[in-house]
Amino acid sequence: MRVGRQNPHARETCPRTHDPPxxxxxxxxxxxxxxxxxxxxxxxxxxxxxxxxxxxxxxxxxxxxxxMKNAPDxxxxxxxxxxxxxxxxxxxxxxxxxxxxxxxxxxxxxxxxxxxxxxxxxxxxxxxxxxxxxxxxxxxxxxxxxxxxxxxxxxxxxxxxxxxxxxxxxxxxxxxxxxxxxxxxxxxxxxxxxxxxxxxxxxxxxxxxxxxxxxxxxxxxxxxxxxxxxxxxxxxxxxxxxxxxxxxxxxxxxxIPQNPAPARATVDFARRINPPLLSGFLLGLDVKDFLKGPPDDAMVTPLRPKHWRVRSEWAERVAGWGAKPIVLCSEGRYPPAAAPWSDGYKFWREHVTGLAKKHGSAVVYDIWNEPDMGSFFLDWPDATFEKFLETFKEAHNAIRAEVPDAVISGPSLSASYPPYRLRQFLEFCKANKLTVQALALHMLDRDDVGLDAMKAEIARIRTEFIGNPQFAPVGVREIHVNEYAAPGDPSYRPASILAILAAMEESGVTAACRSCWDHPDAPGINSGFDGTLDGLLTHDTRQPRSVWWAYKWYAETEAGRVSATSSNPSLVVMASAGPRDSQPPAAAQILLASKGADGAARTLSGVSVQLLNLGALPFVRPDTKQLQARIERISFVPPGTQAVTAPELVKENLVVPVVRGAASLSSLTLAPSDVLRITLQAN
Missing domain, CATH: 2.60.120.260 (Galactose-binding domain-like)
Structure with a gap:
């Protein structure tokens, strides 16, 4: 398509001031x-x-x-x-x-x-x-x-x-x-x-x-x-x-091609995989009553949180839900409070030492949040990234003095971090004999950031830093994406969340925490401090939103994850066979999501699912001729902030023929950013 050469900006005005440029x-x-x-x-x-x-x-x-003129396309x-x-x-x-x-x-x-x-x-x-x-x-x-x-x-x-x-x-x-x-x-x-x-x-x-x-x-x-x-x-x-x-x-x-070939998902129940469950959160409790206020256990337990990035005083409660606390050592000590170096780091060392004595080895110590951002560090008049490195060293040494085997993470850079800062951080750690077990980053602050770019960045980090013998003395073993998901409706698209989680699993991320932002339907109310689990619950009635169900379904795949692939990059697939020894045998489930995390979600029609090696399921016998399927849907209705009391039932008691240990489903349709769950059990 071509565009005329007329100047389209002749009458343009500033988007904010309406002044002509x-x-x-x-x-x-x-x-x-x-x-x-x-x-x-x-x-x-x-x-x-x-x-x-x-x-x-x-x-x-x-x-x-x-x-080139006349170059073939x-x-x-x-x-x-x-x-x-x-x-x-x-x-x-x-x-x-x-x-x-x-x-x-x-x-x-x-x-x-x-x-x-x-x-x-x-x-x-x-x-x-x-x-x-x-x-x-x-x-x-x-x-x-x-x-x-x-x-x-x-x-x-x-x-x-x-x-x-x-x-x-x-x-x-x-x-x-x-x-x-x-x-x-x-x-x-x-x-x-x-x-x-x-x-x-x-x-x-x-x-x-x-x-x-x-x-x-x-x-x-x-x-x-x-x-x-x-x-x-x-x-x-x-x-x-x-x-x-x-x-x-x-x-x-x-x-981006608009009409790709119909998507096909393939699930092999004989190929077990063991990715870490990346269910995790940032803050998300009621700041007024964080010990017993909302959210209720009934809203948290089904999500099976594995990591929770919190203030020190919240650590005990999130540990009670089975999550490993990631304690924000810098929380509450941002500009315009006194800079850590204003008294020669005396108060800062005492503060961090107190945290180490309180928590021991029961938590991950995340020393500073987004030191490359003004509001969290650089707004101090004399602040520089080099000052952050010294601040990190003082905290690291104070923690190690009390808890030699403590797990320390850093540098927890913002999602728009410049890559050279990672090298600067690791070179500083090596030169000063600092050990950091978890390299922590923030990613995907906007949903238009492609997941392929995120995976490429993590691969680069593994090659240049974690797998580089030059940095072996630093001791990095894990990658933590301790903030992800964009503000606004991207955070509320069920398929977007599953796509991000799947991409991080594929990249070998060990821990991930959902970010918190203001509720789209309640500007000025931050979902990190009102007991809504980073916006998974409505801000007023604390009822589950559609994205809460996506996290629940994801958590339920933890036991017995199996290989699941897609022929179409717009279709995300996850599958679980359930625990091997459960009594009665657990149902198997397949999640299908129309990926929206790259901003290009579209309706997927004619989706098919191939089910291989069904004999590996505990409820399938050699003479099994058919299974029973139940199909449910989580829909995304912009902006995604409405309460959703239950997923939509699409089909129930669907008979699925089994031929030589395999089966298939076809003609499935997913609207943009929707998620389907297929549950298989004995007929």
Whole structure:
């Protein structure tokens, strides 16, 4: 699909202030057109002074891998906004920097014509960005006098127009690195009012390349005949630090195939597996009465929690439910309270020593929460990540002095952590002879972060750190994702939760804790402190929501997990044969979920389930000719915050013929983000 070349931003206004921006499209021949964008007032230099134009014209264009004309489309489709690009898998062209204002007198490196446009909404008159871009890459330099503290995230932005169709899913992927730690946002949104955003992700870049993936399903369609209907990719850079240089490479935009082949699940009851049950929570109790207030045991026990990240005073209660407490040593000691180093770490050491004496080896010690975030650490005026490392060392040594075999986790970075911080943390631990049994991270703060990207990141961590002999002295044995699930309705999609849990199981995560956010239907009420189990229960009546049932069904697969695979990445499958020696023999169950955690959930029709080696089930005899099946459904009705008293019964007493130890079910349908449970038992 192609888009006309009219400027779709001519009448655009800031999504928040409705002030018109100054824009400068990166297109044209060579560098006849480039720009300087001022923070607040765009200073567009469409033509450089004659001397500079002459210098640019004399430069040789770098070798660039640009889209080949008439290249065959042998891979997934890429939708590109310009008529000069064909639909193909990726665009491999390169780009060099258009340097900051102070360097305008120097020759510029030649660049390909680009489709990125600079935008500014702030009006301060300060130089903001110099940049140039192609469809596949961009280089950005933030001016030295840019003031990120006074800018909103959208006040400096690069955008690129795209074409979308309502109801279809799209993916943008790229790698980014920055000269210094830089936070920004990536959005997929409508180019004009009301600026409908259908995917968003926060990213923190640093010196090491960071892979970024964002996926969303568009609720609207664009039109070649109506420039105002265009969609766009947005790189929102208003909070980037002054002087930062960013490189965006290998930018790809594609439509995710809409009509894959009918999904087929295969369950082999003879192949037992033993993944850890990743049922865990963050806080989630009633802060006013955490020892005996809500949630009730009847709401917790069926979920079989294995880990619970809590304040010290809550540890006893969650241990009573069978969970291993992960004690937040830093809880309640965030800015603007006194910084740990303000008295030479004296109070901090005493505090942590008291925790170690109280809990001994009965808990996991999580020393600090999200030290890469302002509200939890960096808002102290003199705070740095290096100060966090010293804070971690003081706590580590205090714990080890009291409990030598204590399990310590860290660094518990935010979901947008820059990868180089992990290396910095582990190198510090090694140099200071610190031992950390669990490498703790936060992941999936937005549901548009692809699960494949999460699995790739965990695989990278295993290769670069856990499996690297260089870091063996640190003693990392486990990976803890002690916060996951995005705010808003992503946290309330039953299939999204099962997809995330399945991906973490596959990646070998040992412990996981669901994050807590404000209830979507009760802004300002945080689900971590009102006894609702991180929002699994309604905020007012504490009744189960649909996602509570998803966690319950997941917990019930713990005994006798068996191999379950899917032919379609949109279908998540889990299965359990039940305990081998249960009396009477337990029923087997299969969970099917229409994956929504990547933002691209869709209706799956014609789903089939192949059941192999049924003779491994304790209730199946050699002469068994048929089984009985019961099918139930958990539906997702946006925003997912309604009470659900029980799953929906789809079919009961369904006869399933058994032939030579195998059986099948067919013609199943799952709506987006729904979960089906199939229960098998003797007929």
């Amino acid at each position: 100054k824009t400068a499209p990166l297109s044209g021949s060579g560098l006849a057109k480039t720009f300087l964008l001022r923070l607040g007032q765009a200073c567009v230099r469409a033509d450089y002074p004659a001397k500079q134009r002459q210098a640019v014209a004399q430069m040789q264009r770098p070798k660039i891998c640009s889209p 042998t891979n997934s489709r890429i939708r590109l906004p310009s008529p000069r690009f064909r639909v193909m898998r990726s665009v491999q062209s390169g780009i060099q920097a258009a340097v900051a204002a102070a360097l305008l007198s120097a020759p510029l490196v030649a660049a390909t014509p680009g489709d990125w446009t600079a935008k500014d909404f702030s009006g301060s008159g300060q130089p903001g960005i110099s940049s140039s871009g192609s469809r596949a890459a961009a280089r950005v330099t933030i001016a030295n006098d840019h003031q990120p503290a006074k800018a909103e995230i959208w006040h400096l932005a690069l955008t690129s127009d795209i074409s979308v169709t309502a109801g279809r899913a799209y993916e943008v992927a790229f790698t980014v690195k920055a000269s210094e730690e830089t936070a920004f946002e990536v959005l997929l949104q409508k180019a004009g009012e009301p600026y409908t955003t259908f995917a968003i992700r926060k990213v923190t870049a640093g010196p090491e390349p960071v892979p970024v993936q964002i996926v969303g399903t568009s609720p609207f369609s664009t039109s070649d005949k109506d420039p105002a209907s265009l969609a766009r990719i947005v790189l929102a850079l208003g909070k980037a630090p002054a002087g930062a240089k960013l490189s965006f490479d290998n930018i790809k935009f594609r439509e």
